[in-house]
Amino acid sequence: MNTKSRKGLLKTIVSLSLIFMVILSYVVPAWAEEFVEVDQFLTPDISPWAQITLNEGERYGIYPADWYYEGFREEITEEKLETLLENTLNKIKALELEENEDFIPVASKGDRTREDVIIRLYNILGQYNIADDSSPVDYMLKRNILRGSYSGLNLDKICTTEEAVVFAIRLIEDTYNLLDAGSKGFAWKVENNGNTVYLLGSIHVGNSHIYPISNKLKEAFYESDALLVEADILNMDSQLEAFMELMIYQDGTTLKDHISEETYEKFLQVCEMHGIPSELFEGFKPWVIGITLETFFATDLENIDEIAPSANYGIDLYFMSHAQLIDMPIVELEGLEFQANLFDNLSEEAQDEYLNRVLDNLLNPEKNDYLTSTEVLEEYLNLWKAGDIEGFAKSYLENDELLEDEFTSMLFGERDKNMAAKIIEILESEEKGTYFVVVGAGHFIVPNTIIYQLKDKGYEVEVFN
Numbered sequence: 080m081n082t083k084s085r086k087g088l089l090k091t092i093v094s095l096s097l098i099f100m101v102i103l104s105y106v107v108p109a110w111a112e113e114f115v116e117v118d119q120f121l122t123p124d125i126s127p128w129a130q131i132t133l134n135e136g137e138r139y140g141i142y143p144a145d146w147y148y149e150g151f152r153e154e155i156t157e158e159k160l161e162t163l164l165e166n167t168l169n170k171i172k173a174l175e176l177e178e179n180e181d182f183i184p185v186a187s188k189g190d191r192t193r194e195d196v197i198i199r200l201y202n203i204l205g206q207y208n209i210a211d212d213s214s215p216v217d218y219m220l221k222r223n224i225l226r227g228s229y230s231g232l233n234l235d236k237i238c239t240t241e242e243a244v245v246f247a248i249r250l251i252e253d254t255y256n257l258l259d260a261g262s263k264g265f266a267w268k269v270e271n272n273g274n275t276v277y278l279l280g281s282i283h284v285g286n287s288h289i290y291p292i293s294n295k296l297k298e299a300f301y302e303s304d305a306l307l308v309e310a311d312i313l314n315m316d317s318q319l320e321a322f323m324e325l326m327i328y329q330d331g332t333t334l335k336d337h338i339s340e341e342t343y344e345k346f347l348q349v350c351e352m353h354g355i356p357s358e359l360f361e362g363f364k365p366w367v368i369g370i371t372l373e374t375f376f377a378t379d380l381e382n383i384d385e386i387a388p389s390a391n392y393g394i395d396l397y398f399m400s401h402a403q404l405i406d407m408p409i410v411e412l413e414g415l416e417f418q419a420n421l422f423d424n425l426s427e428e429a430q431d432e433y434l435n436r437v438l439d440n441l442l443n444p445e446k447n448d449y450l451t452s453t454e455v456l457e458e459y460l461n462l463w464k465a466g467d468i469e470g471f472a473k474s475y476l477e478n479d480e481l482l483e484d485e486f487t488s489m490l491f492g493e494r495d496k497n498m499a500a501k502i503i504e505i506l507e508s509e510e511k512g513t514y515f516v517v518v519g520a521g522h523f524i525v526p527n528t529i530i531y532q533l534k535d536k537g538y539e540v541e542v543f544n
Contacts, residue, residue, distance in 0.1 A: 160199075192238060342431050349441050
């Protein structure tokens with residue numbers, strides 16, 4: 080399949096079930112970079128000192144990423160500032176705090192100076208009785224939102240877009256930390272032989288509502304010596320080509336040659352129903368098509384430009400990007416190529432059965448007695464935010480069809496034994512250390528998965544956060 084056809088496919092499809100989201104959400108950012116036409120000379124205009132803060136705050140949903148390419152370090156316009164302030168207000172509103180009806184906003188000149196931006200941000204907090212009686216500048220200095228000494232604050236200088244965004248990010252993060260309001264996640268802690276391992280169950284795609292993450296989780300991450308993940312998606316160039324080769328038939332055959340006539344007819348019906356040219360799929364294997372169709376309807380996204388941001392909100396990528404910025408080692412428990420081989424090694428019967436099940440769900444959604452995939456994702460994210468492990472386990476096992484078949488065995492069987500074995504190796508190591516493990520949440524709550532394996536070996540696993 081040529082590049083043009085691949086680009087056409089990627090812009091037409093993307094897909095569902097959260098169990099399988101792991102593969103596609105890892106690959107999409109790389110696909111987007113490789114196949115979507117991008118101005119080669121367009122680079123983000125970001126100061127080195129702001130990178131870590133911006134990496135945190137770009138997931139808050141308070142400014143669009145394209146600001147990085149539009150004079151980010153130049154003076155902020157009133158239009159951008161109004162957008163930033165409105166979105167910051169909405170982020171604080173989401174805390175559902177009691178309003179301070181007696182608050183009188185501090186007068187500001189509206190001249191977009193650094194002091195003006197600080198005052199207008201302070202007035203957001205004042206509406207909710209969060210800020211104390213300090214002056215706006217004193218409060219922001221005390222809370223480490225505005226940094227430096229009075230002589231070096233440049234309060235009369237027109238604020239740059241970058242500076243205003245950083246102030247807003249710090250304000251939101253500090254306020255959520257102050258109220259212990261960050262997302263708690265599904266987290267556990269295991270200690271042995273002087274080693275500590277934090278286990279965090281991830282949702283591989285997400286939205287801005289689950290950020291900020293709780294300060295307790297972030298502190299555990301920053302005190303760790305290494306981050307362990309299923310696959311390092313920020314450093315997968317060497318694996319990507321092999322992965323893509325596994326997706327496509329290399330012997331001249333097509334999809335029709337490998338699935339039943341019944342499944343193929345359903346496939347054509349789904350393509351026609353959603354306006355997808357069926358020929359774009361013909362060279363791809365059933366497991367690829369099943370994952371792609373599922374992800375598309377789970378995320379309710381219509382094109383490749385929106386899938387990459389959805390994956391960018393994933394918990395895995397959040398911690399990997401932070402690790403990369405602070406030079407924390409990232410260790411793969413599996414790797415992208417390994418995961419792709421798991422799917423590719425499924426028998427043709429299992430692949431046909433899986434694709435057939437996906438197509439049935441798309442053709443007859445009203446017959447499903449469980450929530451739609453979009454609703455399931457939203458429910459999972461809300462449970463992750465609340466740290467409701469029991470609620471997630473109940474919902475996960477109800478909504479995902481964990482059948483005793485080849486597909487389910489591939490997803491959870493040996494994979495969890497192998498990942499648990501690597502975690503045990505760390506716990507038994509004489510090289511004392513602290514490690515932060517982030518893998519799909521299903522690998523912690525489905526029976527006989529990682530935590531069950533650890534407990535079975537005698538390790539005490541306690542809920543963290």
